Structure formats: structure tokens, C-alpha cells
Amino acid sequence: MNFVVDPDKILKYLLNLQHRTGASKAKFFLARGFSTDRPDEMIAALTRHPLEAVLKGTNPDPEGRKLVYECFIRFPDRSTTCIRTVWMEAADTSYTRLISAYPF
16 A cells, blocks of 8 residues: 655644644644654654554545554654554545544
8 A cells, every 4th residue: 555645734734733623733743853844754654654553444435445543653752652543545546645643
């Protein structure tokens, strides 16, 4: 499977302290060393997550199928924490795109 993370998902959502629903996620990820100055670092970590984590569930969706992965990710501050990533495997594309990531 080809996992893809849009840089806008990082900069405008997951690391955006001003985003209505992303601000709490941004606080979490920024506190562990991710930075808007180095979005590629977070993209790489999140792209690795489904390859190293456990697939916890799949859900049909009008766009295709949602995949939920859970557990550890290594942060720039060298800590490891369990997170959940949610991906969309669209029927009409050759890749699976990140929808969200958050601690749980």
C-alpha cells in the first residue's frame, strides 16, 4: 500500500494552533518536537506509522475504505507514544491518504 501525507494536512491542520479542531493535536505534536519549519519530518513519521503499527480496523466509506492504525511512533524529542492514524483508501486512486492523527 502506498501511504501519502499531504503537506497541507500537517501545516494547516495537525500543527496549526489556530485550527478549530486541530489545535489540541498541534499542541500534542509540537510539544514532542515536530515543527512547522520541518514538515517533512512529520510526514516521514506518519508515513511509517501504518507500516510499524497495528491495523485496528477498517470501515467502509462512500469514498472507499477507512483504515485505522494504532500505537507507537517515535517523535523528534526521542519519546515514543501511542497514537492513532486514520487513512482513506479510495477506490479510484493508487494511494492511501492520511485523514487524521491523534493521541488516545
